[in-house]
Amino acid sequence: MARFKQKNDKGTPGLNMGSMSDIIFMLLFFFMVITTMRESTLFIKINPPRGSEVTKLEKKNLVSYINIGVPMDNYAAKYGTEPRIQLNDQIADVSDIRQFVELEKNARSDQDKLLLTFAIKADGKVKMGLISDIKQELRASSALKIFYNAAKEAK
Secondary structure, three states: OOOOOOOOOOOOOOOOOOOHHHHHHHHHHHHHHHOOOOOOOOOEEOOOOEEOOOOOOOOHHHEEEEEEEEEOHHHHHHHOOOOEEEEOOEEEOHHHHHHHHHHHHHOOOHHHHHHOEEEEEEOOOOOHHHHHHHHHHHHHOOOOOEEEOOEEOOO
């Protein structure tokens, strides 16, 4: 009869790395699902004014932003140093706002068109005349829900 030898070398077993890839892919998919991508790249500097009566927007997916400010340093050679208007990913003029409003309304469903809000996100040093011109263009294109973006005042 054959005798079986029993090994007395009982060291620690190696780690099983088979499920490590599953865990990594679960984390990857989790972060891909919860991450929101920035809709547009800002070409301008915005330091919003401070406000004491600040409220939060409920549905941010029904908001279209009109950014107003001085171009960033790396875009100053192209766009100048005067305050500019940025609509989505392009610098525009006041006369382009009507077309922007129509494009934003056409991109929404009929129910969402009624709830669409236009947020004016302006730098604190922008002249009120430019903001007033933008408001007039929004009124002319029947965009009557306007939201002014402001930072909360520190207490």
